[in-house]
Amino acid sequence: MSAVTPIDVPIDNATKRQLKAGERASERTLTKRTKKRLTSRGATIASLIIALVWTVPTFGLFISSIRPAALINTTGWWTIFQNPGLTFDNYSQVLKAGNSQLNLGQAFINSIAITLPATLIPLTLASLAAYGFAWMNFKGKNWMFIGVFALQIVPLQMALVPLLSLFSRGLTIGGVQLFAGLNASGSYTQVWIAHTIFGLPLVIFLLHNFISELPAELIEAARVDGAGHGQIFFRIVLPLTMPAIASIAIFQFLWVWNDLLVALVFADGEVAPMTKLLAEITGGRGQDWQLLTSGAFISILVPLIVFFALQRFFVRGLLAGSTKG
Amino acid sequence: MASVTFDKATRLYPGSTKPAVDALDLHVADGEFLVLVGPSGCGKSTSLRMLAGLEEVNDGNILIGDRNVTDVPPKDRDIAMVFQNYALYPHMTVAENMGFALKIAGVNKDERATRVLEAAKLLDLEPYLGRKPKALSGGQRQRVAMGRAIVRQPQVFLMDEPLSNLDAKLRVQTRTQIASLQRRLGVTTVYVTHDQTEALTMGDRIAVLKDGVLQQVGTPRDLYANPKNVFVAGFIGSPAMNLFTADLVEGGLKFGSAVAALDRATMGATSNTKVTIGVRPEDVRVSTTGEGLKVDVDLVEELGADGYLYGHTDIDGGRVDIVARVDGRVHPNAGETVFILPEPAHIHAFDIESGNRLSKAVAD
Numbered sequence: 241m242s243a244v245t246p247i248d249v250p251i252d253n254a255t256k257r258q259l260k261a262g263e264r265a266s267e268r269t270l271t272k273r274t275k276k277r278l279t280s281r282g283a284t285i286a287s288l289i290i291a292l293v294w295t296v297p298t299f300g301l302f303i304s305s306i307r308p309a310a311l312i313n314t315t316g317w318w319t320i321f322q323n324p325g326l327t328f329d330n331y332s333q334v335l336k337a338g339n340s341q342l343n344l345g346q347a348f349i350n351s352i353a354i355t356l357p358a359t360l361i362p363l364t365l366a367s368l369a370a371y372g373f374a375w376m377n378f379k380g381k382n383w384m385f386i387g388v389f390a391l392q393i394v395p396l397q398m399a400l401v402p403l404l405s406l407f408s409r410g411l412t413i414g415g416v417q418l419f420a421g422l423n424a425s426g427s428y429t430q431v432w433i434a435h436t437i438f439g440l441p442l443v444i445f446l447l448h449n450f451i452s453e454l455p456a457e458l459i460e461a462a463r464v465d466g467a468g469h470g471q472i473f474f475r476i477v478l479p480l481t482m483p484a485i486a487s488i489a490i491f492q493f494l495w496v497w498n499d500l501l502v503a504l505v506f507a508d509g510e511v512a513p514m515t516k517l518l519a520e521i522t523g524g525r526g527q528d529w530q531l532l533t534s535g536a537f538i539s540i541l542v543p544l545i546v547f548f549a550l551q552r553f554f555v556r557g558l559l560a561g562s563t564k565g
Numbered sequence: 566m567a568s569v570t571f572d573k574a575t576r577l578y579p580g581s582t583k584p585a586v587d588a589l590d591l592h593v594a595d596g597e598f599l600v601l602v603g604p605s606g607c608g609k610s611t612s613l614r615m616l617a618g619l620e621e622v623n624d625g626n627i628l629i630g631d632r633n634v635t636d637v638p639p640k641d642r643d644i645a646m647v648f649q650n651y652a653l654y655p656h657m658t659v660a661e662n663m664g665f666a667l668k669i670a671g672v673n674k675d676e677r678a679t680r681v682l683e684a685a686k687l688l689d690l691e692p693y694l695g696r697k698p699k700a701l702s703g704g705q706r707q708r709v710a711m712g713r714a715i716v717r718q719p720q721v722f723l724m725d726e727p728l729s730n731l732d733a734k735l736r737v738q739t740r741t742q743i744a745s746l747q748r749r750l751g752v753t754t755v756y757v758t759h760d761q762t763e764a765l766t767m768g769d770r771i772a773v774l775k776d777g778v779l780q781q782v783g784t785p786r787d788l789y790a791n792p793k794n795v796f797v798a799g800f801i802g803s804p805a806m807n808l809f810t811a812d813l814v815e816g817g818l819k820f821g822s823a824v825a826a827l828d829r830a831t832m833g834a835t836s837n838t839k840v841t842i843g844v845r846p847e848d849v850r851v852s853t854t855g856e857g858l859k860v861d862v863d864l865v866e867e868l869g870a871d872g873y874l875y876g877h878t879d880i881d882g883g884r885v886d887i888v889a890r891v892d893g894r895v896h897p898n899a900g901e902t903v904f905i906l907p908e909p910a911h912i913h914a915f916d917i918e919s920g921n922r923l924s925k926a927v928a929d
Contacts, residue, residue: 457652460619464723465666465713466640475665479656 305533330534358435370447567630600768645714821858849889
C-alpha cells in the first residue's frame with residue numbers, strides 16, 4: 241500500500257569527498273534514467289492496472305461490509321446490483337461486539353492509545369540517538385552503534401518471556417533487587433515500553449543513515465553560528481530529517497497498529513487493541529463473518545488516513561539548495 | 566575586532582604520522598586580510614578549521630586577540646565562517662539564514678530584523694529575503710553566505726574558498742567585492758584559496774603553505790619579488806616563473822652561450838657549483854645577437870598587448886619548458902629557434918639542494 245519514494249539527498253562536497261561525489265553523480269544519472277522509465281506511457285498504464293488490482297479487494301471488502309448478513313452469506317459482493325440492499329447494521333453490530341471486558345468501539349480507542357505513543361516515543365528517542373551516533377564524538381561510539389545494529393537480529397519472540405518477567409517481577413541480580421516490577425498490568429505502559437524496545441534498533445539505524453548523510457558543512461556552519469547540540473538538533477537536523485521521520489513513522493505506526501503478538505502478551509483485558517478483538521470475533525463465532533468485514537474496514541481506516549496525511553513528506557526534497565547542488 | 570595568532574599550532578590526524586599542519590606560527594593583525602594559499606592538501610583548510618574550532622589542535626595554541634581559544638568550542642569563539650559550498654540552511658529563508666546566529670545569541674526580534682536588513686542592503690539581497698536558498702542562483706547563495714557572516718559582526722571572518730563554486734566572470738567580480746567589503750568593515754579576515762591570482766589580488770598579506778609547513782608570509786608584492794624558496798617562486802605568479810638549473814661560472818651564471826651577471830654575495834652563499842635559477846616570464850628578453858639560452862618555440866599565445874612564448878630547451882640533457890613574455894605584435898613564431906637572456910637585476914637564485922633563496926631581497 242505504501243509506495244515509498246526514496247528520499248534523495250543532493251550532496252555535493254569538498255575535494256576530500258571527490259570520490260564519493262563521483263559515485264553519487266553516477267547514482268544520480270541512474271535515478272534520472274529510472275525516473276524516465278517510470279514516467280513513460282507504458283509504465284503509467286502498468287501502474288494504473290496494478291493500482292486497480294490492488295484496490296478491487298479493498299473495494300470488495302467495503303461493499304461487503306455494508307451488505308446485510310443474509311446477502312453476504314449467499315451472494316458475492318459483485319452481485320450488488322442484482323441483489324440490492326445496503327445497511328450499516330454490520331458497523332453498529334461490530335462496534336458493540338466483543339468480549340465481557342470491552343467491545344470493538346473501545347478497542348478502537350485502545351488501538352489509538354497504544355499506537356500513537358508507541359510510534360512517538362521510539363521516534364523521539366531514536367532521532368536523538370541517531371543524531372548522537374552521527375554527529376557527536378564520544379568513547380565507544382562505534383561499538384555502541386554496532387551493538388544497536390546487532391540488536392535488530394534478536395527475534396521479538398525470544399524477548400517476550402524475559403520482558404514479561406521484567407515487567408511483573410522487576411530485576412533481581414544475586415538477591416539484590418535493582419528495580420521493582422512495574423505492576424502495571426491493565427494499563428498501556430507495558431505495551432508502550434515493549435513496542436518502543438522492539439522498534440528502537442531499526443528506527444535508530446534508519447534515522448542514523450539519513451542524519452549522517454546531511455552535509456557536514458551544514459552542521460559546522462551551525463556550530464560556528466553559535467548553536468550547541470540541542471539547538472543544532474532541534475533547529476537544523478530535525479526539520480531536515482522530517483521526510484525520513486515521516487516515512488519511518490508510517491512504518492512504525494502500521495507495525496504497531498497491525499500487531500497482534502505483542503498485544504496478546506502485554507496488552508490484555510481492558511486495554512486490548514482492535515487486532516486482538518477482531519481475532520476473537522472471527523475465532524469465537526466464525527458464523528458472524530459479516531462482522532469481520534466491517535471490523536476490518538474500520539481497522540484500515542486509520543492507516544489510510546495516516547498514510548495520506550504524511551505522504552507529502554516523501555515527495556518533498558527538503559534539502560535542495562543547501563549546498564551547491 | 567581582534568588579531569589572530571597561531572602559536573606552533575599542529576594538527577595530526579589520527580592514524581597518520583605526518584602532521585597536516587606542522588607547528589604553524591602566524592600572526593594576523595587586527596583588521597588585516599590574510600590569505601592562506603597553497604596546493605590542495607597543503608593544510609590551509611585544516612589551519613582555518615583549527616581557527617574555527619572545527620578541528621582539534623594537537624599541539625600549540627591559537628589566540629584570538631589575547632584570548633587563548635585552543636580548547637574553546639566554535640560557538641564561543643565569536644567568529645563567522647563562509648564555507649566553500651555555502652552551507653545555507655535549506656529549510657530557512659534568506660532572512661532566517663542570516664539571522665540564525667543572532668537568534669541563537671538571543672538578540673531580540675526587532676534588532677535582528679534591522680541587522681539582517683542592513684546586511685542585505687550591503688549585499689543587494691533585499692528582494693530575496695523571503696526566498697529559500699534553492700530559489701537562488703549560485704552568486705546569490707554566495708552573497709547570503711557572506712551576509713550570514715556579516716550580520717554577526719564577529720571578531721574574525723573565516724572564508725574557505727568561497728568563490729570556487731562561481732563561474733569565472735562572477736568570481737572576478739565577487740573577488741573585488743569581498744576585498745572592498747572587508748576593507749570597509751575592517752574585520753580581521755583569514756581567507757583560504759588555492760588560486761594564487763585570488764591571493765595576490767585580495768590579500769593584505771599572503772601565507773604560502775606546502776605539506777603543512779608555512780613557506781613564506783608577506784605582502785603580495787614581496788612574495789612576487791622575493792620568493793623565499795623554489796616552491797613559493799613557482800607557485801606565485803602566472804604564468805609561473807621559469808625555474809631551471811644553471812652552472813656558476815666566473816662572473817655569474819652560465820646562461821646558454823652567455824654569462825648572466827650575478828652579484829658576489831649570492832655566488833658566495835653556496836658551495837655548490839650549480840644553482841637553481843628563477844626568471845619570471847616578463848624578465849626574459851629575446852636576444853637579438855644570438856647570445857643566450859637556445860629555445861625552440863612551441864607556441865605563442867597572443868593576448869593583444871603582449872604575448873607569451875612557450876618553448877623548450879635542453880639543460881643537462883633534460884627538457885625544460887620556458888615561458889617568456891614577448892611583444893604582442895612583433896614576436897617569433899612557433900617552430901623558430903630563438904635565444905633568450907634574463908634581466909640581470911631580476912634573477913632569483915636558489916640553493917640547488919635546499920631550494921632556499923640565495924639572492925638578496927630586491928627592493929621593488
